[in-house]
Amino acid sequence: MGSQLPTTFDRPVHIAVIGGTGLSKLPGYHPVAIISPTTPWGVPSSPITILEHSGVPIAFLSRHGTHHQIAPHEVPARANIAALRSIGVRTIIAFSAVGSLQEHIKPMDFVIPDQIIDRTKGIRPFTFFEGGVVGHVGFADPFDAKLAAVVQRCAAAMKGDGVTLHTGGVVVCMEGPQFSTRAESNMYRSWGGSVINMSALPEAKLAREAELAYQMICMATDYDCWRNTDGEDVDVAMVMHYMAKNSENAKHLVGAVLDELAKQDNSDLVLAKHWAGSAQGAVKFMTKPEGRNPEAMKNVEFLFPGFWNE
Numbered sequence: 648m649g650s651q652l653p654t655t656f657d658r659p660v661h662i663a664v665i666g667g668t669g670l671s672k673l674p675g676y677h678p679v680a681i682i683s684p685t686t687p688w689g690v691p692s693s694p695i696t697i698l699e700h701s702g703v704p705i706a707f708l709s710r711h712g713t714h715h716q717i718a719p720h721e722v723p724a725r726a727n728i729a730a731l732r733s734i735g736v737r738t739i740i741a742f743s744a745v746g747s748l749q750e751h752i753k754p755m756d757f758v759i760p761d762q763i764i765d766r767t768k769g770i771r772p773f774t775f776f777e778g779g780v781v782g783h784v785g786f787a788d789p790f791d792a793k794l795a796a797v798v799q800r801c802a803a804a805m806k807g808d809g810v811t812l813h814t815g816g817v818v819v820c821m822e823g824p825q826f827s828t829r830a831e832s833n834m835y836r837s838w839g840g841s842v843i844n845m846s847a848l849p850e851a852k853l854a855r856e857a858e859l860a861y862q863m864i865c866m867a868t869d870y871d872c873w874r875n876t877d878g879e880d881v882d883v884a885m886v887m888h889y890m891a892k893n894s895e896n897a898k899h900l901v902g903a904v905l906d907e908l909a910k911q912d913n914s915d916l917v918l919a920k921h922w923a924g925s926a927q928g929a930v931k932f933m934t935k936p937e938g939r940n941p942e943a944m945k946n947v948e949f950l951f952p953g954f955w956n957e
């Protein structure tokens with residue numbers, strides 16, 4: 648079906664959904680185009696499907712590729728974020744299947760995290776600003792509180808469907824692709840971790856560098872391995888089982904969030920006006936003109952057209 652769709656789309660698309668494990672498509676929406684942008688950091692994980700929702704175009708990107716062929720440490724996060732920004736995206740709702748590190752977060756529950764602990768190992772490219780242009784953006788609060796509030800408002804509507812949505816929480820982002828040892832899982836609990844995944848970073852860091860409003864919605868699929876109960880340690884079958892069971896709820900939640908974002912009242916939020924200029928300020932005054940590498944400058948220009956002229 649995708650091949651019959653137009654491969655260009657001539658309006659800016661401001662909202663994107665990134666699907667993770669078990670969510671490689673967003674069924675139930677009307678696809679109007681499928682585009683394959685290229686960036687200085689390569690091509691995104693999957694073609695970007697443009698879907699229409701109440702007359703508003705939405706971009707959908709599958710983090711692990713159309714067939715889940717991209718491992719967490721191989722996700723081309725810079726290309727994903729840069730490609731989305733290049734088509735006009737300023738708001739990203741990112742889904743992730745997570746292990747629960749807390750008894751009260753049960754498989755099937757949703758969590759809107761507000762913090763991250765970085766347990767990746769430095770092997771993933773994690774910044775746009777390098778190779779002759781330096782920038783240091785603030786990352787104290789890695790997600791977008793305004794977007795989180797929108798998702799929370801939608802959760803109230805979901806309660807009737809039996810979904811528990813936890814507000815706030817710490818995502819531990821591990822390197823993977825192997826799951827944690829029991830000692831690690833217990834250590835993350837002692838650090839205050841709520842849930843664990845392999846995908847929050849560098850995605851959230853890059854979204855901040857690109858001045859995007861970014862919020863992850865986590866879906867718990869397992870209790871990792873800290874509970875040490877026979878037969879309950881996480882494995883892929885368990886994750887996929889709960890993802891399949893939960894996909895209806897995920898779809899409801901996305902629909903409600905998109906409805907809310909489509910409202911005129913949220914147009915400044917969707918355009919991420921509250922982030923505009925934040926990264927540019929962090930870059931422009933760092934590297935003196937005589938130290939800037941033209942290639943690195945061109946890359947920054949891709950993200951922020953007109954950057955060096957202003």
Ligand SMILES: CSC[C@H]1O[C@H](OP(=O)(O)O)[C@H](O)[C@@H]1O
Nearest residue numbers: 667668719743744844845846886
């Ligand atoms: C198949 S379990 C591990 C895998 O699931 C999560 O994926 P995503 O965050 O993209 O939904 C986790 O981060 C790992 O990549």
Ligand SMILES: Nc1ncnc2[nH]cnc12
Nearest residue numbers: 744745746843844871881
């Ligand atoms: N236990 C777990 N650890 C890391 N990523 C996960 N994704 C889903 N469950 C997970």
